[in-house]
Amino acid sequence: MSGVVFSPLVPMVVIVALAGGLTALCLYAAWMRLTGWALRGLGGLVLLLALSGPSLKEEDRAPLTDIAFLLVDRSDSQSLGVRPDQIARAEAELSASLDALSLDPDAPLEWRRVEVGDASGADEGRGTLAMRALSDAVAGVAPDRIAGAILLSDGQVHDMADAPGLDAPLHLVLTGEPREWDRKLSVVAGPAFGIVGEKVQMTLRVDELGFVPRDRDAVTLSISLDGEDVLRLSVPVGEDITFDVPIARGGMNVLQASVAEGTGELTPRNNTALIEINGIRDRLRVLLVSGEPHAGGRTWRNLLKSDAAVDLVHFTILRPPSKQDGVPVFEMSLIAFPTRELFMEKIDEFDLIIFDRYRRRGVLPPSYLDNIARYVEDGGAVLVASGPAFAGVESLWRTPLARVLPADPTARVIEEGYLPRISELGARHPVTAGLEDYAPRPAVDGVPGWGRWFRLIDLEQTAGDTVMEGPDGRPLLILDRPGQGRIAMLASDHAWLWARGYEGGGPQVELLRRLAHWLMQEPELEEEVLLGDEVSGDLLVTRRTLGDVAPTLELTAPDETIITPQMVEVGPGRWEVRVEDPVQGLWRLRDGDVTGVAAVGNAAPREFENALSTDEVLKPLIDATDGGAIRVSDGVPDLRRVREGRNAAGRGWLGLADRDAYTVENVSLTPLAPAWLMLLLTATLILGAWRIESR
Structure with missing residues (x-):
């Protein structure tokens, strides 16, 4: 690769100023009809060209392989319905297509797989962080080598603010069915504290999303407090429902609200809401x-x-009254x-x-x-x-x-x-x-x-x-x-x-x-009690008892799975067990006649707040990068290489940009003319102008 480059001997401001002055003098000389002005102007132009330092630059370039990314969303919402089978099939076919493209000698391609799971650690509960995963993946790659990214997901991404700036297309291969529907229960308002012996006011809302069937069942809301049913009523859809809940005891009161699963509903995980209300005594x-x-x-x-x-x-x-001290009562x-x-x-x-x-x-x-x-x-x-x-x-x-x-x-x-x-x-x-x-x-x-x-x-x-x-x-x-x-x-x-x-x-x-x-019968001072608390993402169950026999613990998970872990005595009358990575929701605890409840995370994690598959969340970023979105249910798309800046998506296919990236292995600079030659040419032109003017 060759081209002309300039290395000015003086600041460009000086060259521009001289060029302006030269142009003004030439125009004045032409207006005055002076002979030789053209040769003098050419001489000045040659001098300015010499000051700009023109050189012929020649580069030895080696082509670089373009890089594509395949992001596979394996968050909890991807376990619904037909999505696991769709993921397996689409991932296999897309991987095969990428392997085939990587063998093309004219447009070499390297591709990398990125797994996107549920947020954990400090980010637990934040949902699907696909954009952060993509940002981390592209961080170590030069932007001019990125051919594009393909996200195999249901489209429910919860960190769009972390989306990287891509100069290549972002595509969405959408799992799920096009005519899904789901019922969602959400907490509009709920207090964190309540006065013992009084009632607190709760406001909930039931929404139905997607392609809702007309012949669905009536929606019934069930309210339980610490595992005991306290309220059951039929509720409208799409409206706020306000009701009162009595707080009968101090300490943490776990309220669970739920609506029944509808026929054909995508998931019942967002049909339940957990609210922890701390009962306190006014005075x-x-x-x-x-x-x-x-x-x-x-x-x-x-x-x-x-x-x-x-x-x-x-x-x-x-x-x-028996005291007799002789003091008159009126005194x-x-x-x-x-x-x-x-x-x-x-x-x-x-x-x-x-x-x-x-x-x-x-x-x-x-x-x-x-x-x-x-x-x-x-x-x-x-x-x-x-x-x-x-x-x-x-x-x-x-x-x-x-x-x-x-x-x-x-x-x-x-x-x-x-x-x-x-x-x-x-x-x-x-x-x-x-x-x-x-x-x-x-x-x-x-x-x-x-x-x-x-x-x-x-x-x-x-x-x-x-x-x-x-x-x-x-x-x-x-x-x-x-x-x-x-x-x-x-x-x-x-x-x-x-x-x-x-x-x-x-x-x-x-x-x-x-x-x-x-x-005053506060729960934390009860002799026989089962307590559950979420600690660092785990469920810690504590059994306090006056007996010296090991408890027989039975835990019922939100999905009705029953486990019977062995408890360990950590102190006199105090037994504990830790359940790692528990299912989020309301756990029921039992040891004989002693029962309890524990709330772990949200009954409906952010993954399930809206589990319908959609491209609406990612559409602004897809459009901005000239990408495309295709449902797996319509067929796994073919993959092609396209010229940079051209349309990168069509019916049944998605494109990866050919970036023509390269690395420079050697650079040589050759001056276009020696300095003596430029001075000789300038002098010749000026002498020629003088000779013409002297006639």
């Missing part, structure tokens, strides 16, 4: 009933008042307390009732305490922090509340220093499991790193579970479930020593927090 209403004032009374009050989410009502008996500034309204009419409005060293003094009649027992049996929560009076005649045990108490006093009060310890059962109970980790000092040889207590009410346990023990293994903290409610009994009034930091203190705040959550 924690606590009634603190104190007996005689003592050092720990203010600790209880300060602890509860420090939490902004707690509404505290503190009922303190400052002057019992007292105390107002009448609404005792009946509080303990009879509004008792059910409280989430938790705490009795702190309460003793019978006639302030609360038996009917009031009987109402509190009824409150517990109907689902309420009571915490009893016992003082010395519990062992005597003024004990709560001698009231109607005794029928829900899990222990009887022996009338003995032990006053000696001791370290509260977690019982063997307490090591597995969620209220006290791992409580040593919150101690101010690490445990040494099994001795907890917290301070001592100095009083214990001796109890004879009659029900419930002892999770903390005092000296000689006596019950210190007992938890029980009378009726539908819960009760906790602390056989000491010295828990305040931990809050005051005596001997380093202890985890009183964490213990009370766990007690309150357990008493």
Whole structure:
């Protein structure tokens, strides 16, 4: 390959300026009819040509092989219907055509296969990233060597913003059938949080896409909450549906909405939607009933008042009816307390009732305490922090509340220093499991790193579970479930020593927090529970139990596949198993009578939000590169080589551009004329002009 190139001896600006001046002088001389102006102009032109440095450039070129790409989409949506067979057939025929083109000596071609799967890792859930795969493939290839790219896909690409700039045609070989239809359920609006005891509002929408049959069935929407059906209704298509869902408990509530699969529908994967709603309590209403004032009374009050989410009502008996001090009643500034309204009419409005060293003094009649027992049996929560009076005649045990108490006093009060310890059962109970980790000092040889207590009410346990023990293994903290409610009994009034930091203190705040959550039946503090959570793309199933027998776990996947993995004990009463690469959707967990649910990813991943095969997504890029789109159902297209810039697609065929790429192996430059010759020619022309003018 040869051609003329210029290497100016002076800046081009100077040459252009000189050329302009020369042209102006020649025109002026011609206008004035001066003789010899033409020869002088030719001399100046030769001089300018010499300054531009003309050379003959000769290149030795070696042709380069053009490169084509075959991208095969193997994402989940390609597993629907006839698509797997279409992919296998089209890939085989296209590969054979590319192999045949690569043998053409006049237009050598190299082709590369690129697999496009589901997005994983940090991109999980983003759908089919075909454009990123194409960008990565062409990144290491010179743009002038790319003959084109062929994408074997259903056309549902979710990263068009990452499309590379191609100077070659992009073709789409489309899988799927031309007359597909699909039903799609989507969440228009749904809250992430809900107040326990109230309802949240959800808005869903059902759409039908593609060639929808006229004789399809009516659309019925089913709503389940934590695996239990709560709503079923017939819904219109193409309209927003708004309804209320009650939030009955705290913690994560998994709501599943689904519509039935239609006859001939492409896939039911997008007929289901999962919404996780975190149930929270608006305010924690606590009634603190104190007996005689003592050092720990203010600790209880300060602890509860420090939490902004707690509404505290503190009922303190400052002057019992039996007290005779001679002070006239009219001189007292105390107002009448609404005792009946509080303990009879509004008792059910409280989430938790705490009795702190309460003793019978006639302030609360038996009917009031009987109402509190009824409150517990109907689902309420009571915490009893016992003082010395519990062992005597003024004990709560001698009231109607005794029928829900899990222990009887022996009338003995032990006053000696001791370290509260977690019982063997307490090591597995969620209220006290791992409580040593919150101690101010690490445990040494099994001795907890917290301070001592100095009083214990001796109890004879009659029900419930002892999770903390005092000296000689006596019950210190007992938890029980009378009726539908819960009760906790602390056989000491010295828990305040931990809050005051005596001997380093202890985890009183964490213990009370766990007690309150357990008493209010929060799911994370349940003793027998199955929990599932998505961790790094896997399903982590946790079984918490007070038993010591390995759980018999049964997991039901969203596609109704049942697996029974073996769980591993990772701590006292805590078993775990990890299911790798789980199917996305709602998993049902079961171990005997204990059940649970777990939401993994989206019930309808982005791959299935719209699974209809179409060229509409890629059409702008196909048109911009002069490519084409052909359905496999119309026949696998033939492949041809076409001249660059020519039409690259037609009926039944697709073209790959012949780029004529090359590499330069050697370059030689030969000056068109020696400098002396250019100067001689210039001088001759100028002398000739002078000779003509001198005649």
